[in-house]
Amino acid sequence: MQFRFAAFGLFLLLAIWVAAVELFSPPRYLLPSPLAVVQALWRQSDFLAHHTLVTLGEIFAGLFFGSIFGATVAFLAMALPRTGRLVWPMILVLQTFPVFVLAPLLVLWLGFGMASKVVMTTIVIFFPVASSFADGLRRTQPVLLEAAALTKATPWQVLVRLRVPLALPALLSGLRVAVPLAPLGAVIGEWVGASAGLGFVMVQANARMQTDIVFAAMAILALTSVSLRLIFDHLTRGHPHWAAETDPNTLFSS
Secondary structure: OHHHHHHHHHHHHHHHHHHHHHHHOOOOOOOOOHHHHHHHHHHOHHHHHHHHHHHHHHHHHHHHHHHHHHHHHHHHHHHOHHHHHHHHHHHHHHHOOOHHHHHHHHHHHHOOOHHHHHHHHHHHHHHHHHHHHHHHHHOOOHHHHHHHHHOOOOHHHHHHHHHHHHHHHHHHHHHHHHHHHHHHHHHHHHHHOOOOOHHHHHHHHHHOOOHHHHHHHHHHHHHHHHHHHHHHHHHOOOOOHHHHOOOHHHHOOO
16 A cells, blocks of 8 residues: 555656646756656666665665664663763754754764765664664553562563563664665765765766756665665564563563
């Protein structure tokens, strides 16, 4: 059903695009036709493939580090409450900073290479993952915590065997939001300063008024975001089976 809606939305967007080109005949540097974009994709296929691989490397590295870092910080904030009360407000303040503010600093500190883009992507992924997982860990049902207390479980056992399994759906929800945003982090870093990547291609093509190449790069990025979301949804279809286990007597029996 979601695929049908997505396909219909894409068809409607293309129809509006074609109609605008046919009705208003804008200059090609302002709005190229879908056919011109397809031709640019074909004509510059090797060039675009090279820069797509660069951006994909940044995306997957940022996804890995952002997911691990976000989940770890949320876990430690719950495992070490005093430390969490000190660190979490600072994280929330940093979250309010627009990513465009951080991108120039990262390029200045880490250079024009891959490192600054990976860090930018990591930051974009980190906040939704950490926030969702932390909320899931905090919102364990009080009745389950009271039942766990009757088993004389230690706080560490309650965290690892009760809170974490029950918070996994929240972690997956955070990842579901974060995964399609990964290309955004990589491209923002490339816009600010890079020597390769789709963001670099867009900046260079825009300066030369090669709008068809800009649209081609945008199409690749859109396809990447949609593909990442579909792959993630397929791999995480349904809730983790261990999250359904809510009997403290069973959880702490070993």
